[in-house]
Every structure is written in C-alpha cells, then in structure tokens.
Amino acid sequence: xxxxxxxxxxxxxxxxxYVELRCDPxxxxxxxxxxxxxxxxxxxxxxxxxxxxxxxxxxxPNDRFFAVRPEGSVSTLKIQRTERGDxxxxxxxxxxxxxxxxxxxxxxxxxxTVT
Amino acid sequence: xQTVTQSQPEMSVQEAETVxxxxxxxxxxxxxxxxxxxxxxxxxMILVIRQEAYKQQNATENRFSVNFQKAAKSFSLKISxxxxxxxxxxxxxxMKQDAGKSTFGDGTTLTVKP
Numbered sequence: 001x002x003x004x005x006x007x008x009x010x011x012x013x014x015x016x017x018y019v020e021l022r023c024d025p026x027x028x029x030x031x032x033x034x035x036x037x038x039x040x041x042x043x044x045x046x047x048x049x050x051x052x053x054x055x056x057x058x059x060x061p062n063d064r065f066f067a068v069r070p071e072g073s074v075s076t077l078k079i080q081r082t083e084r085g086d087x088x089x090x091x092x093x094x095x096x097x098x099x100x101x102x103x104x105x106x107x108x109x110x111x112x113t114v115t
Numbered sequence: 116x117q118t119v120t121q122s123q124p125e126m127s128v129q130e131a132e133t134v135x136x137x138x139x140x141x142x143x144x145x146x147x148x149x150x151x152x153x154x155x156x157x158x159x160m161i162l163v164i165r166q167e168a169y170k171q172q173n174a175t176e177n178r179f180s181v182n183f184q185k186a187a188k189s190f191s192l193k194i195s196x197x198x199x200x201x202x203x204x205x206x207x208x209x210m211k212q213d214a215g216k217s218t219f220g221d222g223t224t225l226t227v228k229p
Contacts, residue, residue: 044219045217056216100148104160106160107159109159
C-alpha cells in the first residue's frame with residue numbers, strides 16, 4: 001500500500017504561533033515515531049507510540065511539544081508558542097511491531113521554518 | 116545512554132569503485148541492532164542494511180555489506196561498484212532490541228562521481 005505520508009511538506013510560521021504536523025502511517029503499523037532533524041545533523045528522537053499510547057516521550061524537548069495518536073493510526077505533533085530554534089525537518093516513521101527486527105518506514109518529513 | 120559517531124562528514128568515490136563509511140557507537144547493552152540508512156535529497160530515509168548484534172556473520176545486501184566488530188563497537192558500511200544513485204547522506208543508527216527509540220549519528224555525505 002501507500003507509504004508514510006506527512007503533511008504539510010513545508011510549513012512557515014511566525015514566532016509564537018501554534019502549529020500542527022500530521023503523520024499518516026502505513027496501514028496496520030502499530031508503532032509510530034517522531035524525529036526532528038536539524039540541518040547537518042542526524043534525526044533526533046522525540047516520541048514513540050505503540051497503538052494509541054506514548055510508549056516513550058523522553059525526547060520531547062519541553063512542554064511546548066505534544067503529540068497524540070487518538071485512534072492508533074494518524075498522529076499529530078503539536079508545537080505551541082513556536083521559537084526560531086524549532087526550525088527543522090520533522091520526520092515521522094512507522095513499523096509493524098515497534099521492535100528492532102521490524103524495519104522503520106519513514107515519510108518525507110515536514111520542513112518547519114519559524115520566522 | 117547510547118551514542119553513535121560518524122567521523123567522516125563527507126566522502127566521494129568514483130563510479131564503479133568501492134567506498135567504506137565508518138561508524139562507531141557506545142553502549143552498555145548486549146542485545147541491540149545496528150542500521151545504515153540512506154537519505155537522498157528527497158529527504159525520505161531508506162533502510163540500507165541491518166545487523167543484529169548477536170550475529171557474528173556480517174550482513175550483506177547486494178552491493179552493500181557491513182564490517183561489524185562488536186568488541187570494538189565499530190560498524191562500517193562498504194558500498195561496492197558505486198553507482199551515481201548512491202549519492203546521498205548515510206546515517207548509522209542504533210536500537211536496543213526491545214526499544215522503539217533509535218539513536219542516529221550525524222551522517223556522512225557521499226558523492227559518487229562519474
């Protein structure tokens with residue numbers, strides 16, 4: 001079927017605004033991950049869902065960041081009071097089991113620019 | 116906490132030749148997986164090859180192979196018969212066996228020259 005879909009592909013917002021980034025995982029994949037990738041760096045883990053619940057949210061940098069996955073499929077990453085330092089590519093990935101022997105499938109990312 | 120280090124920010128290779136990308140990691144875990152991902156300019160991260168730490172045999176996927184040295188905590192990627200389409204950023208990553216979180220290195224930009 002279709003791969004992991006992320007919308008929008010690009011988002012420009014002003015400092016202080018609220019943004020939502022959406023991720024549509026591969027159908028049937030129980031695990032969903034959010035990563036943040038700054039320019040010239042590797043992806044940095046934010047949060048991991050197994051089904052509807054956040055199994056590990058240790059990577060969320062502060063309480064301005066929040067993610068949900070209410071029905072165990074689509075996930076939304078929400079950023080409040082955006083700051084220029086939040087500018088990055090936000091990557092979403094899904095996998096069938098959420099274990100290391102189940103490959104990650106990544107989306108194309110959302111490039112967030114905070115002006 | 117785990118760390119992953121890629122000491123080569125940029126590399127280049129002539130088409131049809133062989134190139135090796137380096138990766139070292141640090142962990143106190145005994146059961147884990149290591150990965151190499153490719154990220155072309157389109158941004159989509161694609162899995163290239165995977166190695167289970169409990170396996171002594173090095174993983175191979177067509178033109179891609181790894182040299183896994185568990186004691187040295189080293190995990191290099193060899194690309195044989197390099198093709199123009201191999202031009203991309205390559206990331207080494209670590210995952211504990213039962214954990215969802217992956218730790219990535221900062222990547223190596225590989226350019227294949229015609």
